[in-house]
Amino acid sequence: xxxxxxxxxxxxxxxxxxxxxxxGILNVTPDSFSDGGRYFEPDAALRHGIxxxxxxxxxxxxxxxxxxxxxxxxxxxxxxxxxxxxxxxLAVKVDVPLSIDTMKAAVAAKAIDAGASLVNDVSGVRDPAxxxxxxxxKAGVVVMHMAGxxxxxxxxxxxxxxxxxxxxxLTDRIRTxxxxxxxxxxxxxxxxxxxxxxxxxxxxxxxxxxxxxxLGHPVVVGVSRKSFLEKFGGGGPGERLSGSLAAATFAVxxxxxxxxxxxxxxxxxxxxxxxxxxxxxxx
Numbered sequence: 001x002x003x004x005x006x007x008x009x010x011x012x013x014x015x016x017x018x019x020x021x022x023x024g025i026l027n028v029t030p031d032s033f034s035d036g037g038r039y040f041e042p043d044a045a046l047r048h049g050i051x052x053x054x055x056x057x058x059x060x061x062x063x064x065x066x067x068x069x070x071x072x073x074x075x076x077x078x079x080x081x082x083x084x085x086x087x088x089x090l091a092v093k094v095d096v097p098l099s100i101d102t103m104k105a106a107v108a109a110k111a112i113d114a115g116a117s118l119v120n121d122v123s124g125v126r127d128p129a130x131x132x133x134x135x136x137x138k139a140g141v142v143v144m145h146m147a148g149x150x151x152x153x154x155x156x157x158x159x160x161x162x163x164x165x166x167x168x169x170l171t172d173r174i175r176t177x178x179x180x181x182x183x184x185x186x187x188x189x190x191x192x193x194x195x196x197x198x199x200x201x202x203x204x205x206x207x208x209x210x211x212x213x214x215l216g217h218p219v220v221v222g223v224s225r226k227s228f229l230e231k232f233g234g235g236g237p238g239e240r241l242s243g244s245l246a247a248a249t250f251a252v253x254x255x256x257x258x259x260x261x262x263x264x265x266x267x268x269x270x271x272x273x274x275x276x277x278x279x280x281x282x283x
Contacts, residue, residue, distance in 0.1 A: 006257070008218045009186045010097055010117040010140030015058065017218055020252050020271040023099065023260040024049075024057030025224065028082045029066045045086045046093070053094045056268035059118070060094070061260060062087060062111075063101030067122050067195075069154040069227075076106045083107075084114060091115025099142070105129035112137045120220075122146050122195060124173050135181040142188045142220050143173045147196025157196045163208045166191050170215060188218040188258065199228035206251055213255035222260035223247040224267075241266060249274045 005018035015021060027038075028045045039045040049060055064082035065074050079102065090098055091114065099118040100111035105127055108119045112133070118140035125131055125143050134141045145166045147157050159165050170189045178184055191212050193202045205212075206223070213219050223229070229243035241263055248259045248267055252274045261267045275281075 006218060007185060008140060008188055009183055011112060011138050012097065012117045017257045019275050021058040021258045022056060022264055022268050023258055024052035024060050024264045025260060025262050026060050026062045028062065028064050028086055042085045046089050049090045050093060052264045053096055055265040057096060057264045059097045059099055061099040061101045061120050067150040070151060076104045079104060079107050080110055087111050087114045087116055105133045109133045112139050124169060125177060131177060131180045140186045142190050143170055144190035145169050145192035153196035157198055159201065162201045162204055163211050167211055167215060188220050189215060190220040190222065193221065193223050194226040194228060199231050202228045206247065209251055209254035209256060218257045219255060220258040220260060221251040221256040224261040245270045253278065
């Protein structure tokens with residue numbers, strides 16, 4: 001008998017991880033590293049969110065604050081002003097779960113109350129108020145590893161053993177969430193490629209991603225258009241599609257179950273092939 005597929009539970013249901021799931025990125029910001037400003041106006045953001053779902057996104061990750069290296073923080077009020085209308089409108093216009101990409105508990109709480117089902121916290125849910133917001137609202141959560149904060153994270157990152165240290169951090173945060181009452185099957189983890197890591201650190205994490213998979217939670221990986229890909233050719237973020245697809249599909253072969261991407265249509269096609277090859281499916 002085939003083993004039942006793992007599920008990732010969230011506020012409004014569950015995501016069955018019987019195949020690689022694609023999380024579409026929707027940045028409602030003026031300064032994100034790749035698409036800052038393109039979807040800053042609510043109407044443009046709404047249209048793009050719908051478009052990503054039409055392209056095959058299994059869930060949408062909506063953010064109102066850039067976390068690119070060197071970025072400045074914005075207030076909770078400004079962050080919510082950017083995304084509030086977008087979340088409320090998308091919640092009634094698309095039939096996929098919405099994730100709120102934020103480090104602020106107040107923003108997460110408002111987003112969940114407005115229709116979001118998951119919280120994606122790049123700071124690793126280190127704020128006790130964020131832990132409470134997730135637990136009280138029974139949201140799904142992505143716990144990501146980041147060294148420092150977006151403003152300073154790329155200033156000489158150093159690890160004795162990057163995979164071990166990232167794994168230990170994620171394990172600690174998982175335990176904290178579970179003690180607070182968050183269901184274990186509502187927790188996913190993200191090793192944080194590009195967040196306080198050199199290109200070599202990123203390659204090491206991807207090469208040993210199975211050790212993060214061994215933590216026993218769904219693994220989310222975000223490599224889309226990131227700067228370490230430039231080391232292999234190509235220029236700015238818009239020229240990194242081929243590298244993004246290669247890194248994402250490699251992560252899938254190492255056990256990633258969710259990939260967070262800008263280029264949804266192309267990634268959906270790539271991971272379908274990867275899934276079929278891994279399973280030995282016949283056409």
